[in-house]
Amino acid sequence: MSKTTNIIKIIRGTTVxxxxxxxxxxxxxxxxxxxxxxxxxxxxxKTGTPYTVDDLMPVIEEEDFDVTLSGGDPLYHPGFIKNLVAKIHELGHNVWLYTGFRWEEIITSPLLSDAIIDVDVIVDSPFILSLRDTDLLFRGSSNQRIIDVKKSLAQSDGNIVLWDRNSNVNFS
Ligand code: SF4
Structure with missing residues (x-):
């Protein structure tokens, strides 16, 4: 039987x-x-409704939008995320992922680094209330970074490459 993971909600057509x-x-x-x-x-x-990866695919296909994985924190489900991202890419959509883990924690963990290897963009780090800024694009506090995963993983010096909002949206 395919593994299930609980999903709290699915929002179609969001721009935030x-x-x-x-x-x-x-x-x-x-x-x-x-x-x-x-x-x-x-x-x-335990909140929400259990879904398999295959349960989610028709929902994603139906709308034909790029996809964001959020929560909660999707990286507490690393195997599920890896499988889901691969299938979303087969449809030609890019994948953003929001996580409370810091990039440095992710890439030094064999489990987490394997889960995110095909994700396009990660918005990392915990939300910090004292750094909250409602004017920030796509993030809640200024410590969080919008990271271009492929470009960052390609850096031999370990430096992070931030997502360039002027780059092509469909860069997967
Ligand atoms: S803001 Fe922090 S505690 Fe809340 S879901 Fe995100 S990572 Fe988890």
């Missing part, structure tokens, strides 16, 4: 979780416990 119209999928479960979190009820891994 990355460029263009997107299908946003919100995964249940988060242990970062950021003070001021926009949705503490998402911390519960």
């Amino acid at each position: 979780d990355g460029p263009g119209f997107r299908t946003s999928i919100y995964f249940a479960g988060c242990r970062h416990e950021c003070p001021g979190c926009h949705n503490p009820s998402s911390w519960n891994f």
Whole structure:
């Protein structure tokens, strides 16, 4: 039987979780416990409805939008994320992923770095209430970074390459 993961909600056609119209999928479960979190009820891994990767694909196909994975924190489901991203790319859509883990934690973890290897853009780091800024594009606090994953992984010095909003939206 295919593995299921609980999904809190799916929003179709949102414009706040990355460029263009997107299908946003919100995964249940988060242990970062950021003070001021926009949705503490998402911390519960048992909230929401169980989905397999194959259950999600028709929803994504139906709308034909690029996709954002959020939560909760989707990186608490690394195997599921890796499979889902591969299937979304087969449809030709790019994938953004929001996580409370820092980039430096992700790339030094064999499990997390494997999960994100094909993600296009990661918005990383926990939300910090004292750094909250409602004018920021696609993020809640100024410590969070919008990271171009492929370009960053290609840096031999380990430097992060930030997403360039003027680059082609469909860069996967
Ligand atoms: S990482 Fe996101 S969902 Fe998790 S506690 Fe922080 S703000 Fe909330």
